[in-house]
Amino acid sequence: MSPRYVVLGPPGAGKTTVGQLLAARLGVAFRDTDEDVVATAGKPISDIFTTDGEPAFRALEEEAVAKGLAEHDGVLALGGGAVLSAATRARLAAHTVVFLNVGMAEGVRRTGLSTARPLLAGVNPRATFKALLDARLPLYREVATIEVDTDALEPEQVVDAVLARADLT
């Protein structure tokens, strides 16, 4: 069993939103590793970061991704930082991996009103987002089999683009 599509990319790229729409379009189940982590920890992501620290969150996330890849056959969305784990990147090698990209301005705009992402809750979200993109873009591209730039697309158009790209592979 293997997910039809694994969806990754920076916060605000639309992994959760587009992943759900893609799953609905295909008539398959949707799963999000962030939700699995919250269920396992029994508390919200912001609390895990505050109480237990980011390394504890990353360990839970690595486990949730491994389980999702092994158990789920629909669309699996990852958290934006899941690719920081070399073990996760190695596990993604055999999968159809969709990288949803978003630039700094649009990414900050989309995530700006939410307090749910502790990494972006600092004083300078633009600088934080830029540093995050610089560090992670090579990692997303290392594992991606399909890349879609979402900046100028509505979520349903992103689904169209993913499926059009998938037809070509």
Ligand SMILES: Nc1ncnc2c1ncn2[C@@H]1O[C@H](COP(=O)(O)OP(=O)(O)O)[C@@H](O)[C@H]1O
């Ligand atoms: N293509 C898009 N165009 C406009 N807004 C979007 C798009 N994709 C997602 N959003 C919005 O951006 C916010 C973050 O989306 P989300 O799916 O949670 O991203 P991620 O899971 O990648 O962090 C949500 O408010 C969502 O409605």
Ligand SMILES: O=C(O)C1=C[C@@H](OP(=O)(O)O)[C@@H](O)[C@H](O)C1
């Ligand atoms: O980029 C990150 O490191 C994170 C992204 C979040 O998920 P989304 O990318 O779905 O917002 C969530 O996993 C956590 O707040 C850490």
Ligand SMILES: [Mg+2]
């Ligand atoms: Mg998400």
